[in-house]
Amino acid sequence: MDKYSAVIDMGSNSVRLVIYYETAEGTSYEVDNIKNTIRLSTFLNEHNEIIEPGIKEVLRVLTQYRQLCEARKVSSVIGVATAAVRKAINKEELLTRIYETTGFTFRVLSGEEEAYYGYLAVVNTMSVSEGFTIDIGGASSELVKFADRKLVESYSFPFGAVTLAKQFFRNGIPTDAELVSLEKYLKEQFLAHPWIKEKKYSLIGMGGSARNLAKVHQKMMRYPFASLHNYHMKKYHVDTVFHYLKELSPTQMQGVEGLSKERADIIVPGIYIIKVLLECIGSERFIVSNKGLRDGVHMESRLKAKNLTLLDDVVEEGIYALMVNYKVNQVHARHVDNLSCTLFEQLAKEGLHSYGPEEKRLVSVAARLHDIGRMINIGEWNQHTFYLMVNVFLPGLTHKQRLLAALIASYKGSKRMQRLVAPYESMVSEADLQMVEQLGLLLLMARALDRTESQQISDVKLLCSDGVVVLYCWGRVNEQSLEAQTLEEHKKKFRKQFGLPLRLEWKSK
Amino acid sequence: MDKYSAVIDMGSNSVRLVIYYETAEGTSYEVDNIKNTIRLSTFLNEHNEIIEPGIKEVLRVLTQYRQLCEARKVSSVIGVATAAVRKAINKEELLTRIYETTGFTFRVLSGEEEAYYGYLAVVNTMSVSEGFTIDIGGASSELVKFADRKLVESYSFPFGAVTLAKQFFRNGIPTDAELVSLEKYLKEQFLAHPWIKEKKYSLIGMGGSARNLAKVHQKMMRYPFASLHNYHMKKYHVDTVFHYLKELSPTQMQGVEGLSKERADIIVPGIYIIKVLLECIGSERFIVSNKGLRDGVHMESRLKAKNLTLLDDVVEEGIYALMVNYKVNQVHARHVDNLSCTLFEQLAKEGLHSYGPEEKRLVSVAARLHDIGRMINIGEWNQHTFYLMVNVFLPGLTHKQRLLAALIASYKGSKRMQRLVAPYESMVSEADLQMVEQLGLLLLMARALDRTESQQISDVKLLCSDGVVVLYCWGRVNEQSLEAQTLEEHKKKFRKQFGLPLRLEWKSK
Structure with missing residues (x-):
């Protein structure tokens, strides 16, 4: 059964209703958002009374909101009112009439x-x-x-x-x-x-x-x-x-x-x-x-259920919500994330890149979200992943971080990346794109290492010796596995991006 | 609990696994699709025996598929084999070894x-x-x-x-x-x-x-x-x-x-x-x-549950699947569809357009799908609806029909339409775009008529007299309603598109 909740924010300039879809997993997203610029504060007379036309206007709009909430069978509506109502000496009358007409109750917030x-x-x-x-x-x-x-x-x-x-x-x-x-x-x-x-x-x-x-x-x-x-x-x-x-x-x-x-x-x-x-x-x-205000109100009620006031990590919360909405295989995504981070660190240790925690975080975001585009269409899924990552609400990251993470997540090769980034060229430098190519390849490798989505590979170690990079892979795999076969396809790109040949060693454990 | 099913098609050129996500509503979409070009037919010797290296290759690939199916907890796997296996005199041996190694059973299809x-x-x-x-x-x-x-x-x-x-x-x-x-x-x-x-x-x-x-x-x-x-x-x-x-x-x-x-x-x-x-x-x-083959096999098993061999209507099935996946309010979408079709017919009757059943169908498709983009982001949802409609699998329509339906569904005004259609310019004529503008506006009007998503308006009638188009709306509405307010915003566009002023008459019922 689909569940919806709503917040109504009766402000001094405008009144707004937001309806949220609440998933079974505890995430939510907006499905309707409507605003009416009533300018309630202009209906306050010199005695700080909201005059009758103002009350009528409020009732008219809230009656519409009632219909919207009923249509979606919204199970909880939180109403809050701010300065104009706070100031009004006849706020009791207003709130009573609202309740009688629409059934909505409002909390008048203090400043x-x-x-x-x-x-x-x-x-x-x-x-x-x-x-x-x-x-x-x-x-x-x-x-x-x-x-x-x-x-x-x-x-x-x-x-x-x-x-x-x-x-x-x-x-x-x-x-x-x-x-x-x-x-x-x-x-x-x-x-x-x-x-x-x-x-x-x-x-x-x-x-x-x-x-x-x-x-x-x-x-x-x-x-x-x-x-x-x-x-x-x-x-x-x-x-x-x-x-x-x-x-x-x-x-x-x-x-x-x-x-x-x-x-x-x-x-x-x-x-x-x-x-x-x-x-x-x-x-x-x-x-x-x-x-703003309405989202804070909605968040308080969501977080209360988890005994929290603040999300531990804003970015992680956003990633989780997307994995839920777009039906990502989360066990696989998290395993790819671990493998990516290990590869990232070991490549750094061997001196093959000099990126820091900021770039590592981008890879980690990309690793969890690289599959979200599959729900749109499995053909050209990488383009769809890119589209979603730059267009969905993904809190906590700057726009540039989102763009770079989207490019890493959807990376399949230079040409495709160039095409995807074209409209956003003004936001990135040559060095950024160089980074995307290297870390995009790293993610491709990590994905290959769990191509069967069944966590066959439990550990990897990357060592550089005599001008060759050797990647040791431990787990229930061998040269015959889909993981090995998929990884082979990236060896040429590895040499191009990191300047050294890659050799693979499969160690069953 | 998420449910997955799979089909394996062991062909003579390639072997392929497709994993489908099955929704609770009975629709499904592909989540994984992997192919191995084994060329099994080349492993048939002159006695029509599949030689040992061929069997080994099959077992290797199917073992990978087994892992993929296990990772997703696929609940039903249908295996089918075609010409190469059909011809093979040692098919029993092959199938037994497949079963012993992977647990998969295969039906050998006749031609x-x-x-x-x-x-x-x-x-x-x-x-x-x-x-x-x-x-x-x-x-x-x-x-x-x-x-x-x-x-x-x-x-x-x-x-x-x-x-x-x-x-x-x-x-x-x-x-x-x-x-x-x-x-x-x-x-x-x-x-x-x-x-x-x-x-x-x-x-x-x-x-x-x-x-x-x-x-x-x-x-x-x-x-x-x-x-x-x-x-x-x-x-x-x-x-x-x-x-x-x-x-x-x-x-x-x-x-x-x-x-x-x-x-x-x-x-x-x-x-x-x-x-x-x-x-x-x-x-x-x-x-x-x-x-192809694998989809036919998958479809047969899906349709069997409904006692069908053929879908009644291919397009309707696709629309339904999208409404389910993108959490569309279906009652609202269907009401908008009805209102759109009524407006379409009455405008035609009054001589305000001369489009036929083909265009009417486009409006009807657009009416049901106009909200799918909201799941991506409620901001710029119309651009997201367009993106989805041109990129998801939407069977039964030609590409041009899909493009036109997407333009109608996402229509908000000429400028935005021009921007969306730009990459697809070669596929449409000036007359097509003229049609999109008129029918896009018609859909905007139908959506306005159910803006509260609560089916307040039960009937509409459109009459043209003395150079004015009068739209009579029956239902639990008046000039104060959100429907009336939203529809007012389209009057100017109506005059521009259809050449006559629009007057609204609200009739409570």
Whole structure:
């Protein structure tokens, strides 16, 4: 029986429903994701009451979400509400009417909780152990400082992209005076917290402003990789996008590639928060996170079942989920991983390469995922493995790491690699491709060593003597085995890649 | 618990193991496929005994297959053997030794059975109701004539690519005299069967010779579609490849793109069988089938469980398998299909398009499959749906039909469509793309009509009056619903594609 769960995030700018498919193995992935830009914060009157049209709008949208949840027979829906509802003095009325109309219950998060969930989403989907997260909402912005993956400080600022736009800007192109007064305000707000200065830390941004900033930059750069999560920008990239957008009229804004039309009027204050914050921190690096509050909420409930708050290893979790979804023979994949790592180390020891732990990790990722493309089609499976590895959600790795791991996993020879990498040429160097060729071959060899997928070979040792590389293989194998036969096919490539002939020695154990 | 089954095909040229993953829903797909070119027929001595080195080679390979089956915990292995074993007077000894060493049992197929399984694979994976199938093996070739999808005549010829090469050619480039004598022999063989003349029928080829013929032709033509099954060639294309290859030396053969190195020495007689057979039939069309004997054997056992020999509808079966594998919400997909077909018919009735049943079927395929890309990533899911539809095994449709259905399923707008179709430009006309834009929009509308995936809209009617198209929607919906809201977004595109403004009328029922 298929199982689904959902999270509804009632924010001050938009309301969003995410439906997750939950596998029997405890992994999950998004199957629906819908957003309505209600701008709930604009329905707060001067007494901080959400006025009737705002309530009606919420009920209308949540009724739609109810239908979506019923259609999928979603078994658990977690609703959370943030700043606009938090501020509202009539929140009880709103929540009661929501419950009566839709059956949904909502937790109104404190600013602190809001900050926590954003942080939680980031540390569980990126390989970062220290930094700041900023979640820019419509009416509030949550800043977290974390180290050793643990939350150190957090603060919820009482402003967001929508409220700043309303408070500081008239319509149209912002004037210098408006920007100056906004900057002054933001600096005061941020610098009231001395823990903000930590210039070695990166700033990780969540929410629509951060995502749109990154999307616009990706379009400007003709960035070839189709992923937003974990996109890295330098501070001057943020400044470039900011200076570009702040000069545009509302009409010109509508034509900006990568910018959501609904966000055109609030993007300048949204990015300004990031720009000023980077200055206050003294940081040079901005990273966008496509995962945020709702994912933190979903993750908390998933991890609770395992008595965890943090995933032990973000990358490993992502690899496991893919092996499950694409029906990989996991015993085989893990054996290939062990063989690859052994070959990697022994080749290094014999001086045949000088790659380090970073490259070893890429091989290890590739080893576990090299078979995922088979589910699409066993013909040209390597091309499908490549396609999946660059397009699925694979947390914890940078885009470049994903690309390189995908190239290693799908490696069959130089020509095919060149064809696969062509659209991504701007992301890799000649040295990267040289590495892919050597480590791709190493993975081919490790796969050959378990071609029967039955772990016949228990150990390998590689020694270099008299200008020959000898690979000793122990196990229930001999020259007649499929392993031996498959490995023979790679000897020529070995000589080409590592400059020495390869000899195979089969030792039954 | 994952379930696997396997088929081993011990042929006269090669032995092959295919492992299938069997889903709980009764569909299946290949997860491993391994071939060993043993050339068993060359181990038959003059007394038609398989000599000891041949038996050893078989045992060696089958021991590898045993390991592969054990590793996947394959629950049922069906072994079949063809001409070489059929001919062998010591077949009992061979089969006993196989059983003792590996535990595998083999059925030795008669020529008639061999022919039947090839035919069965073809009629269950292609939408053809009449034609010939030819399965060219190493030591025999099976011809079947079928009509109304039923087998009418069949014959197993006692020659194959390996035996003809041995019998008619010296090494190196074939001489004219050699070719003439081979042609004479083949014509005599074929024309002994008067039922062979049926020039309106297509010839569908199976086996390595047919596949390599098609691959070489695809490479020559820079064919962009990565699929061999159901590749169509004209008779003169077959002639072109034949004339190209027959002039090449063994060394030159090794460099031919698309040609398997192991087959270089037997490709000329293999293709010659097809060429001469086309002439004898009087047919102008050759189609390659990537499915053959082993798939027929596997299919028989799958269909037996359902008390069937033939699938009712090849295309429907393929669609169902994909909906299962990629976790599509089937109730939603079928509702979208119904709505699409209704819209299609009513637009036609109002004179807004003049497409026929062929295009309607494309929409229907697209409607069921439009969501398959979501499993890869919900971001850019439409690009993933397109990728899957052109790369997975989707039987029964021609390549062009698959491409068009994929474009309709993934349609979001002209620009994106242009980008997706770019590599396949040579396969489509301007009129095709015009059709995709109109029918893609129609599918977008049908999807909007079930955006909540909960079948709120039970009926639609489209009427054209006074230069306005009015779409009446009955059900539990109104202007406030997600369906209405989503459909509104397509009004502008409708005017552009169909030349008239669209008005929506919501009728609660």
